[in-house]
Amino acid sequence: MMLKVSKISATYGEGTVLRDVSLDVIKGRVTCLIGRNGAGKTTTAKAIMGLVATSGTSIKIDDKEVLNTPIYERARSGIGYVPQGRDIFPELTVKENLLLGLEAKNGKGLIPDYLFDVFPILKTFLNRKGGDLSGGQQQQLAIARVLVSEPKVLILDEPTEGIQPSIIKDIGRVIKSLKDDIAILIIEQYLEFVLDIADYCYVLENGRIEIEGETGVLDKDRLQAIMAL
Numbered sequence: 001m002m003l004k005v006s007k008i009s010a011t012y013g014e015g016t017v018l019r020d021v022s023l024d025v026i027k028g029r030v031t032c033l034i035g036r037n038g039a040g041k042t043t044t045a046k047a048i049m050g051l052v053a054t055s056g057t058s059i060k061i062d063d064k065e066v067l068n069t070p071i072y073e074r075a076r077s078g079i080g081y082v083p084q085g086r087d088i089f090p091e092l093t094v095k096e097n098l099l100l101g102l103e104a105k106n107g108k109g110l111i112p113d114y115l116f117d118v119f120p121i122l123k124t125f126l127n128r129k130g131g132d133l134s135g136g137q138q139q140q141l142a143i144a145r146v147l148v149s150e151p152k153v154l155i156l157d158e159p160t161e162g163i164q165p166s167i168i169k170d171i172g173r174v175i176k177s178l179k180d181d182i183a184i185l186i187i188e189q190y191l192e193f194v195l196d197i198a199d200y201c202y203v204l205e206n207g208r209i210e211i212e213g214e215t216g217v218l219d220k221d222r223l224q225a226i227m228a229l
């Protein structure tokens with residue numbers, strides 16, 4: 001299972017914000033895309049999902065070309081996407097939010113129990129409105145909801161943003177436990193977290209991939225310098 005992005009560029013109106021970005025997101029390893037504010041990380045996720053004007057060579061899910069297909073087609077091809085921020089339905093309960101994840105895969109099946117083991121707060125607040133959860137709890141709900149749909153490719157945009165350390169650890173544990181079943185792309189700025197979970201990293205600067213490599217061999221001082229500026 002893999003998502004292969006080849007030389008894509010993206011524009012908002014007149015401005016090109018991504019240039020020739022190529023990424024391999026492969027099952028069996030956690031792939032991270034890092035970069036400072038405004039580097040183009042979210043735009044990369046939006047380009048993969050079809051949410052921004054994109055040109056380039058290809059975006060493939062296994063052998064299927066999705067570059068010029070509409071958003072729903074990409075979702076149907078198995079990409080699960082948790083956007084930056086709190087992407088839940090505030091007026092629906094936790095349970096209803098999770099059931100929407102089932103809708104994404106024909107409404108069949110059950111909410112898997114392991115999600116309540118890793119995110120026990122969701123079980124506690126099953127009947128509470130999503131909008132009444134804390135920001136961190138909403139993030140856990142957003143991740144759980146997309147996992148309910150059993151995606152083949154999982155894209156999380158800044159899952160640790162505004163989240164306390166113990167929950168960040170839980171999220172890291174879930175990601176690692178899923179990497180043999182799902183091709184995972186994590187978009188992050190929190191370097192310590194990235195160095196803990198990533199097997200392979202891409203570094204975006206001004207819309208281009210400037211550095212890439214296995215986490216173990218990357219120059220940590222250079223990464224720190226790029227991210228700290």
Ligand SMILES: Nc1ncnc2c1ncn2[C@@H]1O[C@H](COP(=O)(O)OP(=O)(O)OP(=O)(O)O)[C@@H](O)[C@H]1O
Pocket residue numbers: 012017035036037038039040041042043044084189
């Ligand atoms: N809808 C938009 N219209 C015009 N320009 C945009 C739009 N969204 C983002 N941009 C610009 O594109 C560039 C990349 O933005 P993007 O959101 O991809 O950055 P990011 O790496 O996700 O940053 P952050 O870490 O702050 O989330 C920025 O210069 C931003 O101002």
Ligand SMILES: [Mg+2]
Pocket residue numbers: 041042043084157
């Ligand atoms: Mg962003």
